[in-house]
Amino acid sequence: MTNEDTVDEAVAIPTLNNEQEEPAVIAQIRSFSFGSRSVLRNVQLTVGQGEAVAVLGSSGCGKSTLVRLLAGLLPRGLGQHFDGDVVLSGVSPSIYRATGRLAVMFQDPTLLAHMSVEQNIGLPLQLLQREFSDDVQALLQLVGLHDFRRYLPRDLSGGMRTRTALARSFVSKPSLLFLDEPFAGLDLGWRESLYSSLQDLRRRYGTTIVMVTHDLEEAVYNSDRVLIMGGDGTFAEEFRVPGAIPRDYRFGETIARHTALLSRLAQLLGSPAMESV
């Protein structure tokens, strides 16, 4: 159930040894705690190459922590206890990061305030000591910020900042992208256009995506599989979303076809959001 329809468009990316045989992500998190507070436990996640997985959970259930653990950004410092293993395409997160093929889009756009839109998008190339390429211009066009390329982050709207962050997370042509509630707090129009940007970019680079979100429709629209996270920091259930990506958001058959799934998800999350559907 990976996206066969997009493989032919994927660009060739230098590969690690045996990369194609290894799943993109294998995570076995037995427990993770801040001091005495347990955040995650018994979370197991395997994501195939090119797959898009959404982790759905209400706020405060450890979603952001999960993303940081997968990216190897935690544990950090005293008081954090991690028992488990994370393997990305057969290697540890830090080794995988060093190959320059991981990107993370945080909940906050995390733009550097002293850099223009263009410089922010190109930042990963600088950090990875790669050549500044035409990709920056192409990405500026794609997210519709070409006219704003010289603007500073403080002069942008929230949606523009998020689009900048999205373009930045694709500039290094990542094989693996983690998204932490990237579109939270944006209005529907922006979200829809960012979803299609995300799918465009995904098709172009054949990227594996792990997205954590509390938004049902976002999860169903953007992924092949949806995992539900319970309030106690474990995975409760898993659903496979039928139909090829990209799905027509809201106006197509998607909603009708997925109504049962959506209301089941809503029920699990205890969310009133889907009652109107």
Next chain:
Amino acid sequence: MRHDRTVCLTYTGTVLLVVPVWEWASRSSSGVRLLLSSPISIAGFINANAQDLLRATWVTWLEAFLGLLLAVGTSLTLMVLTFFVPRLMRFVMPAMIASQVIPLIVLAPFFVLALGIGVSSKVAMAAVLCFFPMFVGMAQGYRLIPQNVHDLLSVYEARTATRVLRAYLPLAMPSGMAGLKVSATLSVIGAIVAEFTGSEVGLGRNLFLSTIRLQPDLMMASLAGSAILGATMFWGVHLIEQRFGAWYLPASGE
């Protein structure tokens, strides 16, 4: 520019108001004359001793400026070192705070004894005095960098040198600059205090002599000189900030 004009008018108006009152007061009271001299008398004194006063101002400026440069250089170096060896900060900060709780001015005689009555003892005093605000400002600016930025840099396994140049130093600049402005004015105070203790020429020496010789003209002229110095240093930093800090300063009205 409209604001600038209002400010100019206000200041000119104040001066036009205060100067005649001052002149009148010093003519009618010998106490005022001995303490504050009078505008005409000060103007005459400055006119008669312009060369000496300029020389004193220049020497004090040089001491303050070199002291500031030394302090900026040292604190930048130390700061960059702590980026490479984060644990260093734990050792540096307590020492820094301890050095500030003793009144640094008492070190002035020590520097004069150790380095002589020339320029170098004043440079040292100025540097010691203005090191702290600059360093603390930068350290604070670095601490305020959000964890997300650190995480972003880690995602791409950025090398420390790259992190420092692309992110840490620029992002620490706003509070570093605030510290530098305090440092810039303190450097003038440092130089003057060291000149009090022993020197051959300088505004501090003038001020010292003016008290023991009861020369209010000399005192007032030197005070004016030191005020101009402090303001010059401050404006210098301000101009640098305008040039490089456009990304965090409020956009100008026009």
